[in-house]
Amino acid sequence: MKKTLTVRDIVIAGVLGAVAILLGVTRLGYIPVPTAAGNATIMHIPAIIGGIMQGPIVGLIVGAIFGISSFLNATVPLFKDPMVAILPRLFIGVVAWLVYVGIRRKSEYLAVGAAAFIGTLTNTVLVLTMAVVRNYMTAGVAWTVGLTNGIPEAIVGTIVTLAVVLAWKQLGKSQKSKISKDL
């Protein structure tokens, strides 16, 4: 692991932090799919992308920015608690990086997808764990929320992260346009 932050690390962490804040303060961060909460959040995705692109420190910093922003903007008691809003978010990017680095040799696609999937689950699991620890809900409720919210959210997170990272890294098999299909 490198010791100091490069200019690139600093700037990428900064802009991804801005995206995380923006997704949090607008409705852009919520994708309306069936979950217990009524939508899946994608606000944690900048942290995952930070981890994948620039390593664990950037992932951690973007996660922290996301956490602090979610704490300051919270309108529900659960997230007005720094133990729930900030602490778990620090791990999202770090875990995503670990997964990505572990799989990267096999396949870039798989690594990005898996990092997003597991990074999203990290968010869900840790937030719910803290919610239980801090007595906002019982373990039973947390399990229900975890399954009904966590799985769709992880799917959404994977699709979005893959699309963004592949578009940015300009990866992609050469394929044909939809309109080139035979009639």
Added chain:
Amino acid sequence: MSNEFEISRNITIGQYVPTGSFIHRLDPRIKLLSFVVLVLAIALNTSYLGNAVGLVLSLFLFWASKIPISYGLSGVKPAIPFIIILALLQLLFQGQLFSGGTVYVDYGFILITSESIRLVIVSAVRFIEIIFLSSVLTLSTSTTEMTHSIQSLLSPLKKIHFPVHEISLITTISIRFVPTFAIEMEKMMKAQASRGADFGTGGWWRIIQRTKEMFPIIIPLFNIALSRAEDLILAMESRCYTPGGDRTSYSVYKAAGKDYLILVVGLLFAVLLLFYPFPF
């Protein structure tokens, strides 16, 4: 209806309300430090009396900042339904975990005890305390003051090679770019709507389709952000910015006697909330 796409104008980040109060004039570092300590102390206190002290303290600070009360209430109002739902859930389902104290109701799986009622009330009050405290901090401190304070407060960590300056630069970049990206996003949503995009038309259960409907906004958002980053990297490197270099600050804060006094008072309250055995 005409506000359908108005994102940038509705974002209130770094919503500084200058009233020139005593709180506004405090050294921002002292303010931030006291805030962090008090929030942690409040978050960990579970007694009625302790939270009453916290509530009085946070309302007092809000009053002292001379910020119109509507700003504080605007944080609480939208949360009322959530507070009620949380209270009901806790009351109905958390009883088993808090079976201590007097039992009031014991019906099937529902167990309401004096301890579970305490949990309900304390969570709600704690929420209100933190809303008011964070409103005081964010409404009385400009974002520049905030980032400078973070840098200054973390500076002792330089000794263990913690990248203090870099962290504060990251914070500055983040706050700086939120409005820029908001404007870009607004433009993007309008542009995509102009070519027929509409969001949320796929079946509700079709997760993948629903997600893909957001692509016309989300992908350009990240693309714009990352290409802005490339420009900024180039600009910084061509001006020979080196991370970790020694640098001086344009604005220097100097804490005066009253600032230290406030800090001591803040710390005393925090210690009180954390360690004093409140009788109830």
Added chain:
Amino acid sequence: MPARPIIEIENLSHTYMKGTPMEHVALKGTNLYVEEGECIAIIGHTGSGKSTLIQHFNGLMRPESGKVIIDGEDLSQKKVNLKTLRQKVGLVFQNPEDQIFEKIIGDDIAYGPFKLGLPLKEVRERVKWAMEVVGLDFEEMKDRQTFALSGGQKRKVALAGILALKPKILVLDEPTAGLDPKSRKELLGKIKVLNKEEKLTVVFVSHNMEEVAMLADRVYVMADGTDVLSGTPKEIFTDKEKLQRHQIGTPETVKILYRLSDLGYKVKTDAFSIHEAAEEIMKVLAGTKEVSNYVK
């Protein structure tokens, strides 16, 4: 009886953030009309309300007070079918290349038509037509990746994406801003073709007076949220006094002709198209032997 204008704006006003300390009046009592098949330019300084105005054309903004009637449909009514409206009025934003999000050119242009629910065959025909109008070879380009394109090509793709909706009215916000001279000229040519040959009604915002002089049938000048001046480019650019009052730039050709006329040469100062201006200058040169010798 003359046909009704395709765009009618009557006494339109809009205030952002009404009732807050950040209130900002963007439009106050603007009037404008566009006849079918016309090419209209809107000029004015930054903040004069041009962008707010054109966003009313396709219902991105709804009239706060005043009237917006597009092709006979009154947008101040509650029930407006925005989808058909936006299909009818193609609005191309500034730097439209930013909005490209699909990986493949063909897919990005086909996004709108697919959203309209058209069958594949029809979509393909529209994409082909749109690509050819903007000057992209359909067979060669449709399966290429979008990121490999140059800025000018990307803008063509974005324009094609709007054209594929087959709008009756094309609205462009600073279509050539940031383009190199060659791409600029090419794009202006395409807009002219769309207006003259494909019979689209065109409204465009511009800061470039040469462009306005070259393309527009009529010009509206916006200042402080209202239309202060309108007329043919000839009327606008030859009214020296009003131009100065509203601090509007003039095409270089007009400037040269005015300077010649100030120096006492007899030139027609309303000959502002490059061709006419060149002729006028040639006349002056022919009339003054010394000058032509001097130039040599």
